[in-house]
Amino acid sequence: MSDETPTQRIDTGAREELKEERQRSRGLLIGLIIAAALLLVAVTVIVTVLLLGRGAGAPVGAGEPTEPPTTSTPLPGESSTPEATPEATPDQTEEPQQPQQPQQPSGPAINQFSTSNTTVYCNTQSPNPSHQYISFSWKTSGASQIFFGVDTNDASAAALFSNLPPMGTSQNDFPPGYNDFEFGCPDASHKYTLTVVDGSGNKTSKSVTITNKGDLQ
16 A cells, blocks of 8 residues: 555656646647737738839839830730721811803803983974984994894894904994984884804804884974
8 A cells, every 4th residue: 555655756757747838839820820810910901001102103213214115915816916006197178169160151242232321202293203313232242243234133234334352332332323323214114133253153142122103203
């Protein structure tokens, strides 16, 4: 009996020491885990701050190499040449259309042929006949010859006057002595014709008729 008691004391002391050693090891492990977690948090915070600073456009420090621009490789079927941006062109204003000029008629033309009056009064009784004077004016174009005739439809075939100007009046352009042109009394009426002819022989005529109304009232 005296030999078993010391052996029991030794076992109890060993257990106590082993228990304390385990507690110290556990505490050290927990401390290391906490320290590692804190270090990880600190590193994460530092990296986040640096990334945010770069993203906000912080200037690159002197001596830091700048990254070369990256170029994208075109996919098959795509053109590697960048599309040209069309240049803006100023608004083009439409020019106003010019009015079309009226077409000139072919051949000679009589633009105007008129008389001062279309009626006269010739006395059939004494004094017989009375004198009635009339006048003419004309405007032509494209003509090389101007003819004037009486009681005809073609003054070039039965001309009383020829070589008249393209534009004129009887008072200024009839031959001397005929500037005051007299109606042939006491006839009932007379037709007066202007005919124009161009260099190719084309011609046109225009007539006016003056009627005698008889005795003066």
